[in-house]
Amino acid sequence: MSQYQNSSNRATHDINHSRFLVDGRGLSKVFGTLTAVSPLDIAIKAGERVALVGPSGSGKSTILYILAGLIPPDSGDLFLDSKSTVGLQPGRELSESVGLIRQQLDLVPQLPVVQNVLAGRLGKWGLLRSLVSLFSARERDSVLATLSKLGIADKIDEPTSQLSGGEQQRVAIARLMLQAPKIILADEPVSSLDPARADEILRLLTGLADDIGGVMVASLHAPDLIREHFTRVIGLREGVLQFDIPSEELMPSVLEALYDLDQQPIPIS
Amino acid sequence: MTWTNSPFRSLDARRLLSLVLIGAFVWSLSSVDWRGGIVHTGGGDALKDFPLALFPPELSPGFLKLGLIASWQTVVHAVAGITLAIIIGLPLGIIASGSLGKPGRVRMLVAAVMRFILAFMRSIHELIWAVLFVAAFGLSSLAAVLAIAIPYAGILGRIYSELLNDVSEGPLDGLRSAGASPAGVLIYGRMPMVLTDLLSYGFYRFECAIRAAAIMSFVGIRGLGFEIQLSLHDLKFAEVWTLLLFLFGLVLLVDYWSTSVRRSLNS
Numbered sequence: 001m002s003q004y005q006n007s008s009n010r011a012t013h014d015i016n017h018s019r020f021l022v023d024g025r026g027l028s029k030v031f032g033t034l035t036a037v038s039p040l041d042i043a044i045k046a047g048e049r050v051a052l053v054g055p056s057g058s059g060k061s062t063i064l065y066i067l068a069g070l071i072p073p074d075s076g077d078l079f080l081d082s083k084s085t086v087g088l089q090p091g092r093e094l095s096e097s098v099g100l101i102r103q104q105l106d107l108v109p110q111l112p113v114v115q116n117v118l119a120g121r122l123g124k125w126g127l128l129r130s131l132v133s134l135f136s137a138r139e140r141d142s143v144l145a146t147l148s149k150l151g152i153a154d155k156i157d158e159p160t161s162q163l164s165g166g167e168q169q170r171v172a173i174a175r176l177m178l179q180a181p182k183i184i185l186a187d188e189p190v191s192s193l194d195p196a197r198a199d200e201i202l203r204l205l206t207g208l209a210d211d212i213g214g215v216m217v218a219s220l221h222a223p224d225l226i227r228e229h230f231t232r233v234i235g236l237r238e239g240v241l242q243f244d245i246p247s248e249e250l251m252p253s254v255l256e257a258l259y260d261l262d263q264q265p266i267p268i269s
Numbered sequence: 270m271t272w273t274n275s276p277f278r279s280l281d282a283r284r285l286l287s288l289v290l291i292g293a294f295v296w297s298l299s300s301v302d303w304r305g306g307i308v309h310t311g312g313g314d315a316l317k318d319f320p321l322a323l324f325p326p327e328l329s330p331g332f333l334k335l336g337l338i339a340s341w342q343t344v345v346h347a348v349a350g351i352t353l354a355i356i357i358g359l360p361l362g363i364i365a366s367g368s369l370g371k372p373g374r375v376r377m378l379v380a381a382v383m384r385f386i387l388a389f390m391r392s393i394h395e396l397i398w399a400v401l402f403v404a405a406f407g408l409s410s411l412a413a414v415l416a417i418a419i420p421y422a423g424i425l426g427r428i429y430s431e432l433l434n435d436v437s438e439g440p441l442d443g444l445r446s447a448g449a450s451p452a453g454v455l456i457y458g459r460m461p462m463v464l465t466d467l468l469s470y471g472f473y474r475f476e477c478a479i480r481a482a483a484i485m486s487f488v489g490i491r492g493l494g495f496e497i498q499l500s501l502h503d504l505k506f507a508e509v510w511t512l513l514l515f516l517f518g519l520v521l522l523v524d525y526w527s528t529s530v531r532r533s534l535n536s
Contacts, residue, residue, distance in 0.1 A: 068446050070445065092450065095448025098446070099447065102439070102443070106440050106443025107440060108443075108458055108461055108462060109440070110462055110464065111457070111461050119447050119449065119457055120448075122447055125453075134457065172443075179447050179448065
């Protein structure tokens with residue numbers, strides 16, 4: 001693609017796509033007159049941690065939602081874990097491969113914590129089992145073990161709406177842990193957190209990706225967190241790829257230029 | 270801008286509608302026979318006697334017992350009617366909300382047909398249903414229960430489908446990306462999110478069902494309204510007041526009960 005200024009993947013892209021857990025080609029999305037994503041190629045191997053950076057409206061969230069199967073791309077092909085996602089509804093088929101955690105956390109406030117965590121199993125459970133579990137929780141032990149790891153085991157039976165923001169974030173991560181998808185997507189997972197908590201949440205998410213042997217793709221802004229927790233950075237502006245570099249090459253000047261309102265050229269060596 | 274979408278045109282249409290409605294009202298005044306007086310002969314006395322009969326209402330033990338029995342009949346009809354209405358209305362409302370099945374034309378068509386059926390059920394008043402069912406089953410409780418259940422199921426189904434559709438999408442997306450099917454999204458997302466509202470509205474409708482059950486007397490089914498009608502025919506206004514107080518008490522009781530249930534749900 002002409003937009004590539006630096007693509008470490010271009011050379012390997014035409015090789016058998018099964019090597020990539022995420023393999024999107026020519027993905028694009030237009031909302032009305034707004035081009036959220038210009039045709040974009042994205043390929044991610046197992047073990048990679050990819051940070052998406054860019055100003056608001058650069059298409060980070062749209063890309064994550066396309067990868068999550070929540071919105072269909074206008075064009076392009078998307079293979080997740082070597083399976084084509086064309087025509088797939090979000091649900092059973094996708095949930096083994098891909099899970100999304102959003103800034104808004106997307107928990108059901110009226111349900112107790114245990115049920116919000118068990119929602120991570122809904123892709124594997126049949127309807128009857130799901131219904132029974134709503135009244136008498138199945139796999140309560142594994143929920144308890146997961147919540148213990150996150151330090152909120154004592155909250156298991158509380159209504160989710162009564163938890164603090166930080167606790168709700170752990171519940172959302174616990175749900176993702178029970179779902180155990182190979183591809184973990186996170187939309188602004190740390191944007192409302194203090195540095196210490198942001199560090200811990202990213203540690204939990206990358207730890208989860210490591211356990212499963214999968215990948216993590218997250219949108220965030222803090223360069224120090226990116227260098228510490230991620231292996232690769234993809235920069236976007238107005239839906240167009242600006243750079244795709246190893247995270248250690250992410251210089252402050254690069255980010256400044258990316259977020260610059262006057263859209264100066266980006267100094268990638 | 271096309272002519273049909275012009276705001277001027279819709280403004281004109283609204284003015285025209287207002288004029289027609291005002292005109293209809295003025296015309297209706299002319300159809301009243303003012304010369305003979307609005308209140309018919311002896312009606313004035315009745316208007317005066319009725320409020321005075323409240324002091325005191327009929328409080329003889331025999332009549333109070335009759336009032337209690339009539340209240341019980343009314344409550345039984347209302348409870349059975351609203352229960353059946355919820356049992357019918359909830360699944361129909363879920364179908365009409367279009368939240369089950371794969372997104373697409375079939376789902377939209379099924380939902381539209383179901384909304385049409387619900388509209389038909391509630392567009393016929395419970396009294397008309399009562400006339401129909403009395404013709405079919407006689408003056409039985411079954412007729413009263415069905416006459417309440419069917420239009421109320423239509424109303425509940427419509428409101429339930431709207432409530433289920435009006436929940437915030439975020440938590441639903443969360444469930445979808447966790448692998449939940451539309452049915453899973455319904456039972457883990459939509460239902461828990463609107464449960465309190467479903468129950469509140471059910472209770473509100475229960476209150477209406479009590480009044481509806483009382484009115485069933487006008488086609489001859491036993492209950493508070495039946496006794497009210499008998500006492501009215503005999504011009505025993507004190508008895509009418511006693512029975513009205515029973516009805517008032519019933520509505521208050523339901524109101525108190527539903528408030529306490531809703532409070533315990535919300536806490």
